[in-house]
Amino acid sequence: MISNKALTLRSIVLFSAVTILILSCGKQVSSVSETSPWKKMDLIIKSIPQTSFLNKDYSITDFGAVADGKTMNTEAFVKAIKACAENGGGRVVVPNGKFLTGAIHLESNVNLHLEDNAEILFSINPKDYPIVHTSWEGTEVMNYSPLIYAKNKTNVAITGKGTLNGQANSSNWWVWSGGKSYGWQKGIPSQNDPSNREVLVDMAEKGVPVSERVFGEGRYLRPSFVEFFECNTVLIKDVTIINAPFWILHPLKSNNIIIDGVTVNSHGPNNDGCDPEYSQNIIIKNCTFNTGDDCIAIKAGRDADGRRVAIPSKNIIVQNCKMIDGHGGVVIGSEISAGVNNVFVEDCIMDSPNLDRVIRIKTNSKRGGVIEDVFVRNLEVGTVKECVLKLNMFYNVYGAQTGNFIPVIRNINLENINVKNGGKYSVWAEGYKESPVENITLKNVVIHKVDSIYKLKNVKNINFINTYINEKKVEPIKN
Structure with a gap:
């Protein structure tokens, strides 16, 4: 017979072992989440209903x-x-x-x-x-x-x-x-x-x-x-869309959207190809965008209205798309006050002398917003006019756009990108002294024929890993 004392001791040992195991598993999950964002993307894809x-x-x-x-x-x-x-x-x-x-x-x-x-x-x-x-x-x-x-x-x-x-x-x-x-x-x-x-x-x-x-x-x-407004479980597949009055595909406060094989060819004013706004769990794949404005522009409300609604756009996945003309290939902003996070872009082709930027984030102190965790990999870029990566906290398209809502931009990662004609800058990033653009990583990136390697103001922790610009390996920057 086992004594009460022995049972108590065994219980203590078992409890301690389980506690250690739980803590260890917790660390492993956290580690996977931090080091393997693409596994997180896969989980998001599997969670979206058909x-x-x-x-x-x-x-x-x-x-x-x-x-x-x-x-x-x-x-x-x-x-x-x-x-x-x-x-x-x-x-x-x-x-x-x-x-x-x-x-x-x-x-x-x-x-x-x-x-x-x-x-x-x-x-x-x-x-x-x-x-x-x-x-x-x-x-x-x-x-x-x-x-x-x-x-x-x-x-x-x-x-x-x-x-x-x-x-x-x-x-x-x-x-x-x-x-x-x-x-x-x-x-x-x-x-x-x-x-x-x-x-x-x-x-x-x-x-x-x-x-x-x-x-x-x-x-x-x-x-x-x-426009799908406050909708759930939506599919847009294979259609061609031309000659749009304004924004073209606009999921608004919607969840679980799949946009697959759509061709957008429209060069009018504000003819963004796709604008997910206050929306979550969006897949945009196998599409072609040839537009008069941004090809894809992820939104989250403007100024006070965005802060009132307070629904961030997140879990946005862009796969195997082709971007031709446009102000930007994949853009976040400028209507961005509720914030954007968990954006994944992979296996896309971008190429046009009329494509201004590859990846762009635009906001200002009137918009505010927290933009974080953007992951980009496996892009083939032919020609881009201005820059490959532009991160701007001073976006002023309609004149003075300043206020008391200092934005946050952090955790932007580009990997396995090849650019034939890089335009004016490889990276153009500008933040505030009190809120620098933070944690930019370029890994295995090759950019040819670019005027300047980078233009940086108030940037913290920018890393170039095995990255070559104009045939020369980019040396680390001391932050």
Whole structure:
């Protein structure tokens, strides 16, 4: 028989062993998390649910749609989507041909599917886009509906190899930007008029409720193309998107989004290819971006509105994409006040004399935000105009943009990058004395034909590991 004293001693030994094991395992998990971010990416990918739809088709032509490119088919889309949703879901099919429509509002369990030679032409009449709760340049607003819109929906998709054509050009939506290169001339109203963009920003700064920020007619704030607002489990696959009025793919306050095989070819003002905002668990893969603004721009709200919402964008994965023209390949900001973290970019090709930067983070002391844990590997870059990596805490596109919200940028890692024509700078990083850009690592990076190795101001702990610029190995910088 074992004595109580022996049992007590054995219990103490067992408890101690278990405690040591738990602490040891905890250290191992922490170590994996810290040293193997790509394993974390794999876990994120595995956690994202897939869309699934009933095997039922609802052709829009069965609901009165006419493929002549002239007949307005808005009601046919409404009826087809409603019938599909009310019967448990399935595919709303757009057959081959050209179909003109106003805004399309999707429902849960609906897959809007375009056949290979189908083209949806979106009306250029603002009256065909009802006022909805949306967001404009990082500020929530009641404004024109996005061309394709879903709010508070689950299990929803846009698929097929057809084309979404916003029909935007310098004679309609683009002129509202106020840019002379997009058709604007003195005397033409635009978003830059005193009662428009800046009024919205001022409303947000003063805490005006979103329901009272009613814009639309007479305010000239262009709608996004495709917006999923507060949605979960979304797929956008294979479609081609052209001639967008404004931002193109805009997941907003949404989770579990897969964007796969999409081609974006649109060179209008603010034509960002994809703008995840306040969104999490996003995969963007096998896509081509040829844009008038950033190819991919990860957002998190503007100024006071971003701090009010306070939802960071995180777990954003970009894989096997091609970036052609654009202000940046993968960009974070400038609407970034709620912060961004856990961004993974791998196996992409970027190449154009009209591509300004490869990786860019842009913010300022009015935006603020904490941007951290950005991991980039296996990029092939042909030509880039300005720089390979730009980290800027003093972004001022609309004039003075200063405030009391000093941003944080840290933990930026580039590995296995090859650049043929590097532009002006390999790395351009500028921080504040009280908040330096911190922990930049370039490992196994080769950059050819660049004017300057780097331009640095208030940067702490930048590491060059086996990195060659203009055929010379970069020596470590003493911090």
